[in-house]
Every structure is written in C-alpha cells, then in structure tokens.
Amino acid sequence: MLSNYQLEKIKNNLTHFYQIATDNDFIEGVQWYKDAHLFAAETAKQYNTTTEIVTNVISALSPRNRWKQNKKDTITIFEAVKLGISPESIKVCTFHQNKRKAYQCAKGNLLITKNSAKTFAFVQNIAYLDDNYITIDVWHIRAAFDKMRIKKTLTKLEYYQLEKLTINLARKYGMKGFEFQAIIWCAIRNNY
Secondary structure (H helix, E strand, C coil), X not given: CCCHHHHXXXXXXXXXXHHCCCHHHHHHHHHHHHHHHHHHHHHXXXXXXXXXXXXXXXXXXXXXXXXXXXXXHHHHHHHHHXXXXXXXXXXXXXXXXXXXXXXXXXXXXXXXXXXXXXXXXXXXXXXXXXXXXXXXXXXXXXXXXXXXXXXXXXXXXXXHHHHHHHXXXXXXXXXXXXXXXXXXXXXXXXXX
C-alpha cells in the first residue's frame, strides 16, 4: 500500500511532468488514444470483428512492443486467424505467450479481464475511450516515482491507488484520464 507521503510525492511528480510537457506533448497525448481507437475500429471492420476484440489483441501484443510494430503485429495475428495459420508459424515482436494470447483473443476465445489491471485498462482506454481507467505502464511508473525508489511492479492495491490519483489529477486539469496519462508519457519519454 502506498502511504499518504508517497501519494503526495507521486502527485507532485506527475504534476511536474504535466507542467513540463511541450505543446507537441499535449497535442500527441490528447490525440493518441483517439488514433488508437480509430485503428482498432477500422481493423475490426476489415476483419469482421469488434473493436473490443481488436483492442484485446493490441493489448496482448503490447509488452515490449512499439506502437507502430504493435499495429503491424495486430494485422499479422488477424491474417493468421483468417488463413488458418497457427500462432507458432507466425512472428510478432513480443513474447510467445503474448502471441498465443493475442491469437486466442482474435479468434474470440479469450478476453482480457480486470485481473490484469494494466492490459485491461489499455483495452478500456482504446476500445471505449473510457477515462475511468488508467494504463499504468513502465513510463507512468517512472514519472510517478521519479527520484523516489522506482518500483518495478505494483500490487493491485498500489495500482488502483495510482490509477485513482491520476484520474483525480486529470480531472483537476480538465482532462480525460487517458489523455493526461498519454501527455505524461510523452513528457517523461522526452525528459527521462
């Protein structure tokens, strides 16, 4: 559990990165999830599926995968399913376990649940533009903890504490949670 002292420091750290964000960080951050949603919706139409299923594939493929490559890999997964090619016969830029998970998502056999807080939030943010969830990735953790001892992983309770704090900060600045998170991501990526 994060202490009140830690939460106050985290609030200050996130505020700092928000305040040093450039105009380009703001533009890119506000638009990022909208563009991701559009990609998911167009891909869903192309493969006769739902935006939610496409977004589950995107989320399953996301660990250690750059966004541009993730989109290519998403198409690779849907093409493989369409052509009946096994997941073992295709190559994507993430872990094998995640490739198999993405393949099962594309077939409609699996959906990411709340038990996987980060990837579930990613699905909610992209598929529904739902700002009641925050995708807390490694960059958001770096921004939150900044010069404090950086945690590699958060417990579920710590994740939800950080998510709530981020949502509250976003609302303070008149932003959607996912927009605020994406602006922070842009700012820390350029200043870390």
